[in-house]
Amino acid sequence: MLRFQNVGLRYGLGPEVLRDVNLHLAPGSFHFLTGPSGAGKSSLLKLMYLGLHPSRGNISMFNQDIATIDQAELPGLRRRVGVVFQNFRLLDHLSTLDNVALPLRIAGAKEGTVREHVAELLSWVGLGNHLDVHPPTLSDGEKQRVAIARAVIGRPSLLLADEPTGSVDLEQGLRIMHLFEQLNKIGTTVVIATHDRGLIKRFSHPVLKLERGKLKINRRLGQHKSAQDKPESSKDAQNNGPEDLRADPLKQISTGDAVDGSSS
Amino acid sequence: MARRRDLPLERDGTGRFLPWLIALMVYLACLALAGAVMLNEASARWQSGLTGTMTVQIPAPNSDRAGEHPTLVAAVLDVLNNTPGIREAQPLSHEKVIALIEPWLGQGNVANDLPIPVLIDIQLHDDPDSGTAIDTVALAIQLEQVAPGTRLDDHEIWISRMLRLSRTISAIATAIVILIGVAAAATVVFATRTGLAVHQGVIEVLHIIGARDIYIARQFQVRALSLALRGGLLGLGLAALTLALLAGVAGQLEGPLLPHFTLTPYLWGGLAALPLAAALIATLTARITVVRTLSRLP
Ligand SMILES: Nc1ncnc2c1ncn2[C@@H]1O[C@H](COP(=O)(O)OP(=O)(O)OP(=O)(O)O)[C@@H](O)[C@H]1O
Ligand SMILES: [Mg+2]
Numbered sequence: 001m002l003r004f005q006n007v008g009l010r011y012g013l014g015p016e017v018l019r020d021v022n023l024h025l026a027p028g029s030f031h032f033l034t035g036p037s038g039a040g041k042s043s044l045l046k047l048m049y050l051g052l053h054p055s056r057g058n059i060s061m062f063n064q065d066i067a068t069i070d071q072a073e074l075p076g077l078r079r080r081v082g083v084v085f086q087n088f089r090l091l092d093h094l095s096t097l098d099n100v101a102l103p104l105r106i107a108g109a110k111e112g113t114v115r116e117h118v119a120e121l122l123s124w125v126g127l128g129n130h131l132d133v134h135p136p137t138l139s140d141g142e143k144q145r146v147a148i149a150r151a152v153i154g155r156p157s158l159l160l161a162d163e164p165t166g167s168v169d170l171e172q173g174l175r176i177m178h179l180f181e182q183l184n185k186i187g188t189t190v191v192i193a194t195h196d197r198g199l200i201k202r203f204s205h206p207v208l209k210l211e212r213g214k215l216k217i218n219r220r221l222g223q224h225k226s227a228q229d230k231p232e233s234s235k236d237a238q239n240n241g242p243e244d245l246r247a248d249p250l251k252q253i254s255t256g257d258a259v260d261g262s263s264s
Numbered sequence: 265m266a267r268r269r270d271l272p273l274e275r276d277g278t279g280r281f282l283p284w285l286i287a288l289m290v291y292l293a294c295l296a297l298a299g300a301v302m303l304n305e306a307s308a309r310w311q312s313g314l315t316g317t318m319t320v321q322i323p324a325p326n327s328d329r330a331g332e333h334p335t336l337v338a339a340v341l342d343v344l345n346n347t348p349g350i351r352e353a354q355p356l357s358h359e360k361v362i363a364l365i366e367p368w369l370g371q372g373n374v375a376n377d378l379p380i381p382v383l384i385d386i387q388l389h390d391d392p393d394s395g396t397a398i399d400t401v402a403l404a405i406q407l408e409q410v411a412p413g414t415r416l417d418d419h420e421i422w423i424s425r426m427l428r429l430s431r432t433i434s435a436i437a438t439a440i441v442i443l444i445g446v447a448a449a450a451t452v453v454f455a456t457r458t459g460l461a462v463h464q465g466v467i468e469v470l471h472i473i474g475a476r477d478i479y480i481a482r483q484f485q486v487r488a489l490s491l492a493l494r495g496g497l498l499g500l501g502l503a504a505l506t507l508a509l510l511a512g513v514a515g516q517l518e519g520p521l522l523p524h525f526t527l528t529p530y531l532w533g534g535l536a537a538l539p540l541a542a543a544l545i546a547t548l549t550a551r552i553t554v555v556r557t558l559s560r561l562p
Contacts, residue, residue, distance in 0.1 A: 078473065091469065
C-alpha cells in the first residue's frame with residue numbers, strides 16, 4: 001500500500017525535519033500518528049499524499065515507485081488518496097457542496113449523481129443546512145467536517161487525516177472516528193495524525209510516534225481492530241439529533257466506480 | 265468540462281487590464297494590415313494601368329523651327345507604327361496635354377504660347393511572349409535620330425520604384441503585426457503567471473486532489489480566450505470606425521494619384537481574422553504557461 005525506505009525530508013536548505021523514516025502500511029490498516037508539535041507529523045503526511053518529494057529515500061505507493069513513475073499517472077494515484085488538511089484548505093469561493101463535490105468532479109463523475117451523494121454525506125456530518133454557504137462563514141468545527149467530507153467522498157484507498165478532530169467536540173469527534181472506521185472496514189487504509197491521547201486510548205489501533213523527525217512504531221498489544229469501541233461511538237451517535245446516526249455513513253459516499261474514471 | 269470553474273479567475277483583476285491591452289494591440293494590427301493591403305491594391309492597379317503602355321515625348325519646337333515640327337511628329341509616328349510589337353501609337357490632343365498640366369498651373373492659366381511637348385501614347389500588343397518584345401534601347405536610339413530630344417518612357421523605373429516601396433511597406437506592416445502578436449503573447453504570459461500566483465493555494469489543493477495539469481490549464485485557457493476575444497472584438501470595432509472615417513474623408517478627395525481608399529471584402533476578412541488570431545494566441549499561451557508552471561509541482 002505505502003512504503004517508506006530511509007526517507008528524509010528537509011525544507012529548502014533547512015535541517016532535516018524527517019530522518020530515516022522506514023514504514024510500511026499494509027492495505028486495510030489503521031494507524032494513529034502522534035508526536036509533539038513540530039515533530040513532523042504534517043510533513044510526513046505531506047509526503048504520503050505526494051505533496052512533496054522526499055529529500056532522500058524511496059517512497060512507493062500502491063506498489064509503484066514514486067520517483068520513477070510516469071508523471072501522467074500521478075493524478076490517478078492522488079485520486080485514490082483522501083486528505084484532511086490540518087488547516088482544512090477549503091476553497092472559499094466555492095459553496096460547501098461544491099467543495100465536497102470537487103474530488104468527484106475532478107475525477108469526471110457524472111454530474112447527475114454528484115449533488116445527491118454530496119448532500120447526503122454533508123447531512124450525515126451535520127451540515128445538511130449548510131450546503132450552499134461558503135467556508136468563511138462556517139465555524140472551525142464545521143469547516144473541519146466539510147474537509148472530512150471532501151476527503152472521504154471518493155471512497156479513497158488511503159485516507160490521511162491531520163488532526164481531524166481537533167476543532168470538534170468529543171461527540172462529533174467520535175462520530176468522525178466512526179466514519180473512518182467504517183471506511184476502514186471496507187478496505188480503506190487510514191492514518192490519523194493527532195495529539196489527542198484520549199482519542200488514541202479509546203481505540204486500539206497501532207500508533208506511529210514521531211519524535212524530532214524520527215519514527216517509532218508502537219504496535220500495541222492485543223490489537224482487536226475496532227470492535228470494542230464500536231458500541232461506544234454508536235451510543236454517542238444515537239443521542240444526536242433526529243437522523244438515524246447509526247446508519248452506515250458509507251451509503252452516502254459514492255461508489256468507487258463513480259470516481260474511477262481517468263477522464264478529467 | 266469547460267464550464268468547470270474551480271478557480272475564481274474572474275476575481276484576480278486580470279479581466280480588468282487584459283481586454284484593453286488586447287483591444288489596443290488588435291486595433292494597431294488592424295491599421296497596419298489595412299494600410300499594407302490598401303497600398304498593395306493601389307500599386308497593383310497602377311501597375312496594371314501602366315504595363316502594356318509606353319509614352320514618347322517630343323520636345324516643344326524652338327519658335328524659329330516650329331514649321332518643321334509636324335513633320336517630325338509624323339516621322340516619329342511612322343517609326344512607331346512600323347515597329348513590331350506596337351499595336352497603336354496615338355498622339356495626345358493638345359487639349360488633353362493641357363488638361364494634364366492644369367492641376368499644377370491652375371485652370372485657364374496655361375498660356376497659349378507655353379511650349380508644350382507632344383505626347384504619344386503607345387499601346388503594346390497584349391501578349392508580350394508572342395515574339396514581338398520591343399527592344400526599347402534600340403527604339404529610343406532610332407527615335408533620337410529621327411527627332412532629336414525625343415524621349416521614350418516605358419515606365420519601368422517608375423513601376424519598379426513603386427513596387428519596391430509597396431513591398432517595403434508590406435514587410436514593415438507584417439513585422440508590426442508579428443511584433444504585436446509577440447507582445448500579446450507576452451502580456452498573456454504575464455497575466456497568466458499573475459493568476460497562477462494569486463491562486464496558488466487553490467491550485468495546490470486541486471493538484472493534491474488529483475486534478476491533471478490540463479484540467480487546471482483549461483480554466484486559464486477558457487478565461488484567456490474569453491478576455492482576448494472580448495478585447496479583440498473591441499479593437500476590431502474601433503479599427504473599423506477609424507477606417508470608415510478615413511475612407512469617408514479620402515473619398516472626398518478624388519485624384520488619379522491617390523490610392524483608392526476602398527475596404528474590400530478581402531480586407532475585411534483579414535481584419536476579422538485578427539481578433540481570432542489574438543484569441544488563439546491567448547489560449548495557447550495561457551495553456552503553455554500553466555502546463556509549464558504546474559509541471560514543476562511535485
Ligand atoms: N513549508 C515549510 N517550510 C519550512 N519548514 C517547515 C515547513 N513546514 C513545516 N516546517 C518545519 O518542519 C517541522 C515539522 O513541521 P510539521 O508541521 O510537520 O510538524 P507537526 O508535527 O505537524 O506539528 P503540529 O503538531 O504543530 O501540527 C517544523 O520544525 C516546521 O517548522
Ligand atoms: Mg501538523
